[in-house]
Amino acid sequence: MMTRTVGFRDTQIELAHGAGGKASRRLIEGLFMPYLQNELLAPLADAAYCDVNGTRLALTADSFVVKPLSFPGGSIGELAVNGTVNDLAVSGAKPLALLTTFVLEAGLPSSVLEVQVAALAAAARDAGVLVAGGDTKVVEHGKCDGMYISSAGIGLVDGRSRLSPGAVRPGDKILLSGPIGDHGITILLARGDLDFEADLRSDTRSVWPFVNAMLAACGPDLRWMRDPTRGGVATALNELARDAKLAVMLVDEAVPVSDPVRGACELLGLDPLHIACEGQFLAVVAADAADGALAALHAVPGGGEAACIGEIRAEPARTVLARTRYGSSRVIDVLVGDPLPRIC
């Protein structure tokens, strides 16, 4: 059946292939897509749209392998809900139901599992979604790292906007819901590999209340959204620039970054724009709608730090730039390699 040559040349799978950056893209486009290409999957977005009897559904799935299983501000059980719920939300869909599957390692204390099931259930309640089903498999001791969770989500597409990179126009504003990098750096610190302490918590939460407020405030002036998880803001905006064939111009100083995240990034030589968030999202809105959108975000509890961080330009197409505090511009590339494996 297959005649197309697979374009993936790496001979084996490495951690970087799961990091959400350049290597992940190569794996998905070079190995998965030649076999699986179809009209639903083609856009490679956070969720696929599927029409069933005239109802437009959003479908998405993620697996979670975060280490450690619990960390300040969250846990794998909460990520398994919020990660999937947020992929639906930024696709403009109200999250309805989740399906969760567990792979458990033989020997896992039942109490460790119970903590995560309870966390997952509480997060689902908070997010207003029902866990409709799931499955549990057990593998031998040493063939898993405690537990992995996979979570699929079904959402009902909201009719107030039709989101697409193709709807983005030069002059549109780029909004960010809050400070970046809290999740990634929290995981790094929780592993104890770093001789550095900070009062930092994962930002994991459902972003649907914020998205809902933006949809009410902007309607069709809301053009595009994405949650900057693996690969961070830099990777998400590079995908936008590429798909929209436009330029993204950020203002470095406008991007909200907490002091502990900035400090850890300076210490490690990382750019906060590459560090994962689990409870933030990026939105592109028409320039006229930006003030109203920001006011709507600020009015939702937890949205006080939302900010306009830049704008869309026509040139240089397919490029993300940031204006530094010294007035110069730097090119923001996608994540290369995997400085922080297994953060979600």
Add this chain to the structure above:
Amino acid sequence: MMTRTVGFRDTQIELAHGAGGKASRRLIEGLFMPYLQNELLAPLADAAYCDVNGTRLALTADSFVVKPLSFPGGSIGELAVNGTVNDLAVSGAKPLALLTTFVLEAGLPSSVLEVQVAALAAAARDAGVLVAGGDTKVVEHGKCDGMYISSAGIGLVDGRSRLSPGAVRPGDKILLSGPIGDHGITILLARGDLDFEADLRSDTRSVWPFVNAMLAACGPDLRWMRDPTRGGVATALNELARDAKLAVMLVDEAVPVSDPVRGACELLGLDPLHIACEGQFLAVVAADAADGALAALHAVPGGGEAACIGEIRAEPARTVLARTRYGSSRVIDVLVGDPLPRIC
């Protein structure tokens, strides 16, 4: 929020908790359900039903950890499609779309992954479903066994019948689509642990064409279906007997079992009724409709060995019995322990 005491007393997770038998039931009902109970999840069936804008959807998810990754007649990629498709089919839903997530072990040869992606794509084509999305995560070498796949499925509930254990009546006939145990014994032999060779292949396939033919032939006279995977026919029918509060009376000699499966089971002291199938299903139909249903199954390619294997009785309620070839009856219990871990 939680006041209910969790009823799960095992202090750690063991392989048997993933085997689909008594221990699995204890884990699901004792640990997961106290936290996750809701109206969609309550029936604990193969799929949950969810009404969205007047359209009745079936939702299901499974994870796959089979070892080895490829075996005669199938592979983890094919199981990830057919296992999920079949949970939808036996729930009376036409499979529409799948979401698949991969957890990959660093160091996995890309060619091994490619074989499974190709197998998954081919199985999806054969089953008439679209892969709408997915996700890939990579964990360190030694933290996974090559790859695990999780697969969620969305189906459109067929209006020709409303399946439920509550619809089953004494006198109804029990049909089986073909010989049992081929998948489980194939996996066992493929591991090479057994000094035994046989010409046996996994039966993995989509059962939707058979279900569709039964729905056309029987309409509302089709009362209940289940695919006997982990835990086998014995576990599936015990769940029916318990949920319908009725008795199941099988005829041992009527159950189709191939010679290699019977031979391996005798050698190992296993009952074929406990061995998993991946391409068969059980159906309960009204007595008057049984001949028509069997004729419909026989008319679908691959359905030639479908058989009536017993009937529903009022007493002894909540019990599965089998009439032996010697005229006596034996009690058929659910699977206890896990004689064959990681078969799917």
